[in-house]
Amino acid sequence: MKLLIVDDSKAMRMIVKRTLKQAGFGSHEFVEAENGVDALEKIESEKPNVVLSDWNMPELNGIGLLKKLRESGDKTPLGFVTSESTPEIHREAIDEGASFLITKPFTAEAFENNLTPIMK
Amino acid sequence: MNLTKQACEVESQAQRLTIKQLCEELKKCAEEFAANSLCASEVSFAELDGRVLDNCIGTSIQLVGEEVSFDICVEASDENAKSLVAKFLMMTVEELEEEDFKDAYGEVTNILGGQVRPLITEHHPGVTLGFPAVYQGVRFFSSQQEVAAMNATFDGVELVIRLVKSSKSQS
Numbered sequence: 708m709k710l711l712i713v714d715d716s717k718a719m720r721m722i723v724k725r726t727l728k729q730a731g732f733g734s735h736e737f738v739e740a741e742n743g744v745d746a747l748e749k750i751e752s753e754k755p756n757v758v759l760s761d762w763n764m765p766e767l768n769g770i771g772l773l774k775k776l777r778e779s780g781d782k783t784p785l786g787f788v789t790s791e792s793t794p795e796i797h798r799e800a801i802d803e804g805a806s807f808l809i810t811k812p813f814t815a816e817a818f819e820n821n822l823t824p825i826m827k
Numbered sequence: 828m829n830l831t832k833q834a835c836e837v838e839s840q841a842q843r844l845t846i847k848q849l850c851e852e853l854k855k856c857a858e859e860f861a862a863n864s865l866c867a868s869e870v871s872f873a874e875l876d877g878r879v880l881d882n883c884i885g886t887s888i889q890l891v892g893e894e895v896s897f898d899i900c901v902e903a904s905d906e907n908a909k910s911l912v913a914k915f916l917m918m919t920v921e922e923l924e925e926e927d928f929k930d931a932y933g934e935v936t937n938i939l940g941g942q943v944r945p946l947i948t949e950h951h952p953g954v955t956l957g958f959p960a961v962y963q964g965v966r967f968f969s970s971q972q973e974v975a976a977m978n979a980t981f982d983g984v985e986l987v988i989r990l991v992k993s994s995k996s997q998s
Contacts, residue, residue, distance in 0.1 A: 716930050716931070716933070716934050716937075717926075717927065717930055718912075718915075718916060718927050718930040718931035718934055719930075719931075719934050721916060721927075722864075722915070722916065722931075722934075725917060763937075763956060763958065765958075789941065790937050790938045790940065790941025790942070790956070791941050791944070791956065792941055792942060792944065792945055793944055793945045793948050794945070795948075810941065810942075811864075811934075811937075811938045811941060811942075812859060812860045812863035812864040812938050812942075813863065814863050
């Protein structure tokens with residue numbers, strides 16, 4: 708399977724990838740994007756099975772990416788990996804159709820618990 | 828409930844959040860960050876000792892609202908800042924590239940800012956999280972801003988964590 712990691716921080720993309728490997732998803736293919744606009748292009752060209760997106764990003768943020776994706780009829784599962792942890796953000800994410808929301812600082816278990824049902 | 832009473836209650840709720848309480852929350856968040864992201868086993872906090880940091884590098888993030896804003900700053904000597912980021916990225920200091928260092932160092936305050944935001948928004952609804960910045964030297968604040976600061980040590984890496992509250996009425 709293919710996972711798209713979307714974050715404007717290259718360091719954070721590196722950390723997410725490392726944590727995914729620790730969580731047992733190391734055999735999957737990883738693709739990266741640095742903001743929502745870049746992610747939309749990668750979703751079109753790479754056809755990932757799952758998208759893991761940051762919330763706060765320049766150009767197009769995470770929730771904007773999710774809305775655009777769903778507006779276009781794309782049902783690719785998208786989960787947020789973000790430092791935003793208010794109940795309002797959680798509610799907005801779920802209302803817009805996010806599969807999950809993992810808050811930073813995260814653990815490998817958080818990825819395992821949230822991704823395993825989707826990756827089956 | 829009439830609007831004046833509601834406004835008074837919102838105001839009194841906001842007043843109940845002191846910088847000391849917020850600093851305690853920030854300490855808990857920093858502990859969680861150290862455990863989850865650095866796998867640090869020895870974490871301690873102390874009152875600010877006022878030592879001058881050699882070649883200080885800082886990272887800050889702002890939480891901005893209409894009436895109030897907060898800055899979270901992490902400052903460390905060049906050596907300690909690089910050790911912190913190396914642990915965060917699971918690399919050696921020698922493997923760190925300058926751009927990755929700045930990027931990851933900024934993520935430290937981004938994470939701390941995101942962690943304390945729920946408590947802040949309980950008292951100051953509408954406060955939003957900005958983007959992190961990295962700077963050389965120590966940041967100075969005006970005497971009208973409320974500042975709480977502490978020394979933190981994560982597995983031997985020494986940092987200064989500052990929390991600064993600015994009210995619009997002060998500016």
